[in-house]
Amino acid sequence: MMPINARITKIVDETPSTKTFFLDLTLDSKSGQFVMAWIRGVDEIPMSLSYPNAITVQKVGDATSALFKLKKGDSIGVRGPIGNGFTLSGKSILLIAGGVGAAPLAPLAEAARDEKIRVKTLLGAKTGDELLFVKRFRGAGEIQTATDDGSKGHKGPVTGLLDELDLQDYDQIYSCGPEKMMGKVLEMAKDENMVPKTQFSLQRYIKCGMGICGTCCIDPSGLRVCVDGPVFSGDILVDSEFGRYARDASGRKMKL
Amino acid sequence: MDLTIDLSGLKLKNPTILAAGILGTSAASLKRVAQHGAGAVVTKSIGASPREGHPGPVLVKTERGFLNAMGLPNPSYHEFVRELETVKGDVPVIASIFGSNAKEFEEVALGLSKARPDAFELNLSCPHAKGYGATLGTDPLKVKEIIKSVKSVVDVPVWAKLPPVANIVELGLAAQEGGADAVVVINTIPAMGIDIESGCPILGNKVGGLSGAAIKPVALRCVYELCATLSIDVIGVGGISTWKDAVEFIMAGASAVEIGSAVHDDINVFRNVSKGITQFLEKRQCSLEDIRGVAQK
Ligand SMILES: Cc1cc2nc3c(=O)[nH]c(=O)nc-3n(C[C@H](O)[C@H](O)[C@H](O)COP(=O)(O)OP(=O)(O)OC[C@H]3O[C@@H](n4cnc5c(N)ncnc54)[C@H](O)[C@@H]3O)c2cc1C
Ligand SMILES: Cc1cc2nc3c(=O)[nH]c(=O)nc-3n(C[C@H](O)[C@H](O)[C@H](O)COP(=O)(O)O)c2cc1C
Numbered sequence: 001m002m003p004i005n006a007r008i009t010k011i012v013d014e015t016p017s018t019k020t021f022f023l024d025l026t027l028d029s030k031s032g033q034f035v036m037a038w039i040r041g042v043d044e045i046p047m048s049l050s051y052p053n054a055i056t057v058q059k060v061g062d063a064t065s066a067l068f069k070l071k072k073g074d075s076i077g078v079r080g081p082i083g084n085g086f087t088l089s090g091k092s093i094l095l096i097a098g099g100v101g102a103a104p105l106a107p108l109a110e111a112a113r114d115e116k117i118r119v120k121t122l123l124g125a126k127t128g129d130e131l132l133f134v135k136r137f138r139g140a141g142e143i144q145t146a147t148d149d150g151s152k153g154h155k156g157p158v159t160g161l162l163d164e165l166d167l168q169d170y171d172q173i174y175s176c177g178p179e180k181m182m183g184k185v186l187e188m189a190k191d192e193n194m195v196p197k198t199q200f201s202l203q204r205y206i207k208c209g210m211g212i213c214g215t216c217c218i219d220p221s222g223l224r225v226c227v228d229g230p231v232f233s234g235d236i237l238v239d240s241e242f243g244r245y246a247r248d249a250s251g252r253k254m255k256l
Numbered sequence: 257m258d259l260t261i262d263l264s265g266l267k268l269k270n271p272t273i274l275a276a277g278i279l280g281t282s283a284a285s286l287k288r289v290a291q292h293g294a295g296a297v298v299t300k301s302i303g304a305s306p307r308e309g310h311p312g313p314v315l316v317k318t319e320r321g322f323l324n325a326m327g328l329p330n331p332s333y334h335e336f337v338r339e340l341e342t343v344k345g346d347v348p349v350i351a352s353i354f355g356s357n358a359k360e361f362e363e364v365a366l367g368l369s370k371a372r373p374d375a376f377e378l379n380l381s382c383p384h385a386k387g388y389g390a391t392l393g394t395d396p397l398k399v400k401e402i403i404k405s406v407k408s409v410v411d412v413p414v415w416a417k418l419p420p421v422a423n424i425v426e427l428g429l430a431a432q433e434g435g436a437d438a439v440v441v442i443n444t445i446p447a448m449g450i451d452i453e454s455g456c457p458i459l460g461n462k463v464g465g466l467s468g469a470a471i472k473p474v475a476l477r478c479v480y481e482l483c484a485t486l487s488i489d490v491i492g493v494g495g496i497s498t499w500k501d502a503v504e505f506i507m508a509g510a511s512a513v514e515i516g517s518a519v520h521d522d523i524n525v526f527r528n529v530s531k532g533i534t535q536f537l538e539k540r541q542c543s544l545e546d547i548r549g550v551a552q553k
Contacts, residue, residue, distance in 0.1 A: 001317050005453035036313070040456045044312030077451065079316075208315035212520050213326060214279035214300065222288030224279075249308035251281045251300070251331040 001210075003038045003077030011072055015130045018058045018100055019068060026053040027081045031108035032201055032231045035080030036209045042066040046206040046226075048104035048176075049081060056132070058100040082209050083230045086199055090171020092118040095137070096185050098158055098177020099125055102132040104201055105176050109140035120144075120170070124158025124177065127151050159184040167192045176201040179256050183243025186234050198234035202242070205249050215251065218242070257534040259544060261295075263512050264413040264437035264489050266348045266374055268295035270530040271544070272502065275493050275516035276301055276352035276377060276417065277326065279523075283342040286349065289519075293527030296348040298514065299340065301379040303354050303388075304364055306332045310384075311460035316449065321471060321495075322517045323449050325384045325464030328354060333367035340371035348374035350415065356387045358398075358405040365406045375412050378402060381419035381443030383465045390419040390443070396430035403434030413437035415491065420445050420474050428482045428490075438489035440514065441478040445471055468517040469495045476508055483509025484552055497525060499532020506533075509549035 006023040014020055027035070029049050037055060038044040043063040050056035059068050070076070086108050093112055097105045102123060112119045119141030125131045128151035137143045144161050145153030154161055159181055167173065173194065175185045182200050189198045204216040204225040211227035218225060219241040223232070237243075245253045259270040273296045279285045280300040289297055309329030316323050330336065333353075343349045351373035355361035365376055380399055382389030392398045399416065407414050416431040418424065420442035431439050444465025449458040457463070475494025482490045489512070492505035497518035505513050518525045537543060 002449075003313065003316065003451065003458070005451075038313055040451070040454050042311065043460065044314070075453065077313075077453075079313075207309070207312060207326070207329075208324075210315060210317065210520050211523070212278055212315060212322070212517060213324075214281040214285050215329070217279065217282050217285035217288075219282065219284045222279075222282065222284035222286075224285075247282070247331075250306040250329050252306055252335050253331075 001079050003036070003079050005075050006078045007075045008070060008072055014056060014132055017130060018056055018132060020050060020054050020056040021067070021070070022051070022054045023078065025078060028052070029081035030085030031111055032085035032104045033081035033083050034104070034230060035078045035082065037067070038077030038079070039063050039066045040077065044077070046209065050103040050106060056100065056103040079209060082226060084228070086174055086201070086231050088112055088115060088117065090117065092170050093120070094165070094167070094170040094173045095119065095121040096158060096162070096173065096175040096177070097121065097123050098181045099130070100132060101177030101201070102137070105174060106133040106136040108174060109137050113140040122146065122158050122161045124181070157181060157184070159188070162188055167194050171197065173198045175199070179203070179243055179246070186237060186243065189234055190238065195234040195238055199231050200234065200237060200242070201231050202229055204246055215247070215249070257538055259530055259534060261512060261544065263491070264375065264415065266296065266413060268348060268512065270295040271506070271512035272526040272529050273491070273512055273514045274298055274526070275514035276379065278516040278519055280352070283339045286343050287345055289523065289526070290345060290347045292523050293530055294347060295512070295526070296350060296374070297343075298350045298352050298377055299336070300330055301328055301352040301354045301382065302330045302333050302336045302364060302368065303328060304332060304360050306330065306335070313458060313460055316458055317520070318449055321466045321468035323447055323459055323464050323466060324444065325459040325461035327461060328382060328385045328388060333364045337368055337371045340368060340373060350375045350377050352377045352379055352417070354379040354382065354388050358402045361402050362405050362409050365410050369410055373412065375415060375437070376406060376410060377415040377417050377440060378406060379417055381417050383419065383444055383446040384461055384463060393419050393427070394421055396426050399427055400430040400434035403431055403436045407435040415440050417441070417443060419443050420478055424478045425481050425485050428486050432486050432488050436488060438491055438511070439482060439486065440491040440493060441482060442471070442475045442494045445474060467494070469497065471495045472501060476504060479505055479510050480508040480551065483549060496529070497521065499529045499536065502529050502533060503536060503547065506544065506548050507551045509552055511548070
């Protein structure tokens with residue numbers, strides 16, 4: 001697949017660190033799928049589709065900073081949609097999002113609502129103004145928030161909100177965010193014998209996005225995050241590298 | 257039908273091998289490919305120090321083949337040796353290594369020897385990493401020198417992976433004289449693409465290498481000419497995705513084939529190729545040996 005030229009039609013400031021870039025290109029996609037976004041002359045990086053025609057980007061380094069400098073009318077290259085995406089199932093679902101992990105979960109919440117599935121979202125961020133897509137999650141169902149500094153909602157990690165819930169009330173649990181947080185969700189699901197009903201979207205260093213180079217393979221299954229994922233059932237992640245380590249661009253293991 | 261082969265002293269249950277740089281960065285990934293039917297697996301090319309590789313795009317699929325410029329990303333032998341130790345299992349594991357000179361090749365080979373790989377494949381052919389690969393591999397004197405020094409420090413078979421050049425036989429002979437136990441041809445062919453919307457080269461590194469179906473005829477010619485002259489095993493690689501492709505290479509004289517880009521369409525390609533070869537041989541009531549090199553006659 002060659003990159004397709006996509007012009008930026010609108011830029012929305014979502015939080016102090018994230019912006020949504022709307023493109024003149026609507027992809028026939030499933031929530032949880034991603035694209036490889038090529039910022040010409042800089043790099044090509046994986047980005048979830050936060051809408052069928054948009055990506056929501058947190059500024060963290062070279063490529064994302066270069067993307068932030070682009071204006072309406074500028075263009076990027078796009079390859080995708082890539083990956084498996086989330087699978088909707090059941091009548092009542094729980095979403096647990098941390099930071100920019102809300103990007104692939106917001107369209108999932110809306111797709112679930114459209115199918116009359118009851119949606120509850122637990123949304124976490126460092127601070128209140130970093131909470132992403134609050135309105136979209138609220139529009140799709142119920143939402144509870146948590147912030148590290150306590151500026152909005154529960155003070156502490158978003159997983160703290162799980163203590164007050166009965167996981168058994170949900171047919172399926174979806175999570176995307178920092179891996180430490182997702183690791184905690186998997187732990188709690190284990191205690192409740194809910195592991196087969198969980199789906200996690202993983203972030204790993206992705207280079208080719210075509211299942212060829214092997215950069216994003218996870219231990220011990222050897223599955224490729226780019227094409228076999230990025231969404232994996234908790235069953236596959238139990239007793240894996242998940243929550244413990246990941247490999248960097250060179251393939252060296254880094255503790256999470 | 258028995259597809260087992262003896263390849264430079266290694267026993268393979270079938271002649272399909274995972275090519276270097278494809279799904280070869282971790283033990284788990286190499287094992288998964290073995291579980292999908294590969295007769296042996298080659299690791300990502302490993303060097304003396306960690307490299308992050310070139311900026312993206314590093315790989316694109318064009319209408320005519322894949323263009324890549326990964327830039328030899330690897331964790332270095334210091335780290336990879338632990339990975340290699342755990343690959344051990346059902347199929348032979350070949351460590352692909354690279355260096356900028358004979359000394360560095362030696363260093364990497366020694367470093368990885370602790371994990372006891374079944375063989376080494378010397379990357380003398382990557383087209384897009386300055387100072388490595390094809391920079392050395394197009395010079396017959398360097399090819400011979402590098403193989404000789406690696407052979408002097410390891411006690412397992414050494415394969416030389418060569419670039420697709422017009423005078424491939426000259427390189428093959430240099431490898432054989434250096435003591436190589438097999439030659440592997442070909443690596444990707446220097447190539448590029450341009451994004452006409454922006455006028456930018458499509459690869460982050462601007463130029464890279466072509467792989468996939470487009471390069472099969474080029475690889476086949478190299479195999480054919482090497483098999484006519486060399487006495488060591490020749491392993492064919494380039495554009496193989498079906499059993500028919502593999503049979504062509506074997507008829508040209510190849511002892512085995514490596515498969516890379518085709519994992520994109522199906523990671524089961526190894527099993528499917530073996531199955532197809534088996535059916536072909538059964539129908540003809542002959543063995544792998546019977547068809548090997550028939551095109552040479
Ligand atoms: C499937 C998937 C979906 C993603 N979706 C989003 C999203 O919707 N919004 C968002 O803001 N971010 C998302 N990310 C993360 C995003 O890809 C990285 O933040 C981005 O690549 C950083 O690039 P950089 O050059 O700005 O940062 P760098 O300076 O290169 O690095 C900053 C950090 O980003 C990570 N990173 C860098 N390059 C890559 C890469 N090619 N693949 C994976 N991680 C990388 C590194 O681990 C590093 O720690 C997603 C990642 C994956 C794997
Ligand atoms: C993404 C990618 C990475 C590669 N990395 C290496 C490498 O590290 N070392 C090497 O010797 N060859 C490398 N190659 C070349 C392949 O091993 C193989 O020679 C070439 O791709 C032709 O085979 P194919 O058409 O089956 O892919 C790479 C090829 C690709 C596409």
